[in-house]
Amino acid sequence: MDADAIEEGRRRWQARYDASRKREADFTTLSGDPVEPVYGPRPGDTYEGFERIGWPGEYPFTRGLYPTGYRGRTWTIRQFAGFGNAEQTNERYKMILEAGGGGLSVAFDMPTLMGRDSDDPRALGEVGHCGVAIDSAADMEVLFKDIPLGDVTTSMTISGPAVPVFCMYLVAAERQGVDPAVLNGTLQTDIFKEYIAQKEWLFQPEPHLRLIGDLMEHCAAGIPAYKPLSVSGYHIREAGATAAQELAYTLADGFGYVELGLSRGLDVDVFAPGLSFFFDAHVDFFEEIAKFRAARRIWARWLRDVYGARTDKAQWLRFHTQTAGVSLTAQQPYNNVVRTAVEALAAVLGGTNSLHTNALDETLALPSEQAAEIALRTQQVLMEETGVANVADPLGGSWYVEQLTDRIEADAEKIFDQIRERGLRAHPDGRHPIGPITSGILRGIEDGWFTGEIAESAFRYQQSLEKGDKKVVGVNVHTGSVTGDLEILRVSHEVEREQVRLLAERRARRDDAAVRTALEAMVTAARDGSNMIAPMLDAVRAEATLGEICDVLRDEWGVYTEPAGF
Numbered sequence: 001m002d003a004d005a006i007e008e009g010r011r012r013w014q015a016r017y018d019a020s021r022k023r024e025a026d027f028t029t030l031s032g033d034p035v036e037p038v039y040g041p042r043p044g045d046t047y048e049g050f051e052r053i054g055w056p057g058e059y060p061f062t063r064g065l066y067p068t069g070y071r072g073r074t075w076t077i078r079q080f081a082g083f084g085n086a087e088q089t090n091e092r093y094k095m096i097l098e099a100g101g102g103g104l105s106v107a108f109d110m111p112t113l114m115g116r117d118s119d120d121p122r123a124l125g126e127v128g129h130c131g132v133a134i135d136s137a138a139d140m141e142v143l144f145k146d147i148p149l150g151d152v153t154t155s156m157t158i159s160g161p162a163v164p165v166f167c168m169y170l171v172a173a174e175r176q177g178v179d180p181a182v183l184n185g186t187l188q189t190d191i192f193k194e195y196i197a198q199k200e201w202l203f204q205p206e207p208h209l210r211l212i213g214d215l216m217e218h219c220a221a222g223i224p225a226y227k228p229l230s231v232s233g234y235h236i237r238e239a240g241a242t243a244a245q246e247l248a249y250t251l252a253d254g255f256g257y258v259e260l261g262l263s264r265g266l267d268v269d270v271f272a273p274g275l276s277f278f279f280d281a282h283v284d285f286f287e288e289i290a291k292f293r294a295a296r297r298i299w300a301r302w303l304r305d306v307y308g309a310r311t312d313k314a315q316w317l318r319f320h321t322q323t324a325g326v327s328l329t330a331q332q333p334y335n336n337v338v339r340t341a342v343e344a345l346a347a348v349l350g351g352t353n354s355l356h357t358n359a360l361d362e363t364l365a366l367p368s369e370q371a372a373e374i375a376l377r378t379q380q381v382l383m384e385e386t387g388v389a390n391v392a393d394p395l396g397g398s399w400y401v402e403q404l405t406d407r408i409e410a411d412a413e414k415i416f417d418q419i420r421e422r423g424l425r426a427h428p429d430g431r432h433p434i435g436p437i438t439s440g441i442l443r444g445i446e447d448g449w450f451t452g453e454i455a456e457s458a459f460r461y462q463q464s465l466e467k468g469d470k471k472v473v474g475v476n477v478h479t480g481s482v483t484g485d486l487e488i489l490r491v492s493h494e495v496e497r498e499q500v501r502l503l504a505e506r507r508a509r510r511d512d513a514a515v516r517t518a519l520e521a522m523v524t525a526a527r528d529g530s531n532m533i534a535p536m537l538d539a540v541r542a543e544a545t546l547g548e549i550c551d552v553l554r555d556e557w558g559v560y561t562e563p564a565g566f
C-alpha cells in the first residue's frame with residue numbers, strides 16, 4: 001500500500017476514534033509518558049500488503065473490532081464456574097460479581113450436559129461434580145436468585161441439550177419479571193465440535209441442526225442481543241489439534257451455521273452477529289496471538305465475500321478465550337499460575353472480547369475458592385497494572401507476528417479446501433441440503449476424518465514430548481520440587497442425595513397432565529417441522545425436567561453412535 005493510502009486510512013481511523021467513547025483512565029506508561037491508541041507505519045512509509053493489516057475497527061478487522069481497542073471497554077472477565085447444586089453455585093456467582101467479574105459463565109454437571117436428570121441411574125456419582133446440577137426451571141431460578149438477568153450477561157456452556165436449558169433460562173427470567181427480549185448472553189450450542197472432539201451429543205447431527213436452526217430463528221426474531229451459538233475451538237484444541245486445525249475446524253463450523261441460517265431464509269446481517277466464538281489460548285505465545293488475528297480476518301472476508309454480509313457487526317468475529325487446560329500440570333501446580341498468565345496475555349494481545357483464566361488446581365479438581373480468586377486476579381493484574389489495554393493490537397506490524405498470522409491463515413484456507421472437497425464428494429450433483437461446507441463437515445464427522453486428523457496431531461505432539469523436543473517444566477524437565485500440597489475442593493455426595501430428593505418433591509407438586517400435554521405438543525412440532533421453541537417453553541413452564549424433554553426427543557429421533565476409528 002502506498003504512503004497516501006496508509007495516511008488516508010489513519011485519518012479515517014482517527015475520526016472514528018475521536019467520535020468513540022473512551023474509558024476514564026490513565027493511558028500513559030508507568031513512567032508517565034503518553035502512548036498513542038494505536039501505532040502504524042511512520043508517515044511517508046509504504047507497506048506491502050497493509051490492506052490485510054489495516055486499522056482497528058475496520059475491515060478486515062485483523063487489528064480488532066473497535067477503533068478504541070480496549071480504551072473503549074476492556075475485555076469481559078468471565079470465569080467459568082459451577083459445582084454442587086444451584087444454591088452453592090449461586091453463592092459462587094455472587095462472590096465472582098462482588099470481586100469484579102464482569103459476566104457469568106455457567107458450568108453444568110455431566111448428567112445435565114448429557115440431558116439426564118439427577119435421579120437417572122446413569123447420573124449416579126456424577127451429580128454436581130464437574131458443574132452445577134440443573135433438572136428443571138426451578139433449579140434455574142435458584143441458580144440466578146438475586147442476580148438480575150436483565151443486567152448481567154450470562155454464558156451457558158452446554159451443547160447437546162442447549163435448547164431446553166435455554167428455555168429454562170428464559171423461564172427463570174420470566175419468573176424474575178425480566179422481559180426475555182432484553183436478555184444478553186451466550187449459549188454454547190455448537191454441536192459440530194461435540195462430534196469432532198468433545199463427544200457430548202444427544203441425537204444424530206441432522207435433528208441437532210434442526211433444533212439449532214429453530215433457536216437461531218427464535219433469537220433473531222425476538223432476542224436481538226443474545227448469542228445463541230458459541231462456535232468452539234477450545235475442545236478441538238484440547239483434544240490435541242494444532243493451532244491451525246483449531247482455527248480452521250472452528251471457522252468451518254461457523255460457516256456451517258451461517259449456511260444453516262441462510263437455508264432457513266434468515267438474513268445474514270441479522271443472525272450473524274449472534275454467532276460468537278470460543279478459542280483456546282495455549283502456551284505458544286506468538287502462535288496464539290497470530291491465530292486470533294487471523295481468525296478475525298478470515299471470518300470477515302468469508303462473511304463479506306462468500307455469504308454476502310454487509311454490516312460490520314455481521315462481519316465481526318467476537319470471541320471468548322480460555323487459557324489452555326491441557327497446559328496445566330499436576331506436578332508443581334503453582335507453575336500453572338505463570339502459564340495461565342502468559343496465555344491470558346496472548347489472548348489479550350490477540351484482542352479477545354472475553355476471557356477465562358484457569359485456576360492452578362484445575363488438573364486435580366474444580367477450583368478451590370482461593371485458586372479461583374488467584375485466577376481472577378491474574379486478569380485484573382493484566383488489565384489494571386501492565387498497560388496492555390492502552391494500545392490496540394500492539395504487535396501489529398511485527399515481522400514475526402504478521403508472518404505467523406499470514407501462515408496460519410494460509411494453513412486454514414487449505415483445510416477449508418479439504419472440507420469443501422469432502423462436501424462435493426458427498427453431493428457430487430452440487431445440491432447440498434444445507435450448504436457445501438456443512439456437507440463437508442457432516443461427511444468428515446461421519447467418516448471419522450476430523451477425529452483421525454486430531455488424533456494424528458496429538459500423537460505427533462506426544463512423541464515430541466517423549467523425545468524431549470518439546471518441554472514441560474515439572475513433567476519432562478526440571479522435575480524436582482519443594483512446593484507443598486494444595487487444598488482440593490471436594491463436592492459432597494450429600495449434594496446428589498439432596499438434589500434427587502428435591503427433584504422427587506417437585507415432580508410430586510407439579511401438574512403431571514400439563515407436563516404430558518406440553519411434551520406431546522413438542523413432539524408434534526418435531527414431526528411437523530414447526531419451530532420447537534414455543535412448545536418446549538411450555539413444557540419447561542410446566543416444570544418438565546431436562547431428562548423428560550430429552551428422552552421424548554431421543555425416542556423420536558434416535559441416538560447417535562460415532563464410527564469406530566483406529
Ligand SMILES: C[C@H](C(=O)O)C(=O)SCCNC(=O)CCNC(=O)[C@H](O)C(C)(C)COP(=O)(O)OP(=O)(O)OC[C@H]1O[C@@H](n2cnc3c(N)ncnc32)[C@H](O)[C@@H]1OP(=O)(O)O
Nearest residue numbers: 066069072073076105155157186227276318319320353354
Ligand atoms: C471448556 C469448557 C467446557 O466445555 O467444559 C467450556 O466450554 S467454557 C466456555 C465458556 N464460554 C463462554 O464463556 C462464552 C462467552 N462468550 C461471550 O460472552 C460472548 O459470546 C462474547 C465472546 C461475544 C463476549 O460477549 P461480552 O458481552 O462479554 O463482550 P462484548 O465484546 O460483546 O462487549 C459487550 C458490549 O460492549 C461493546 N464493546 C466492547 N468493546 C467496545 C469498544 N471498545 N468500544 C465500543 N463498544 C465496545 C460490545 O459491542 C458489546 O455491546 P453490544 O452487546 O451492544 O454489541
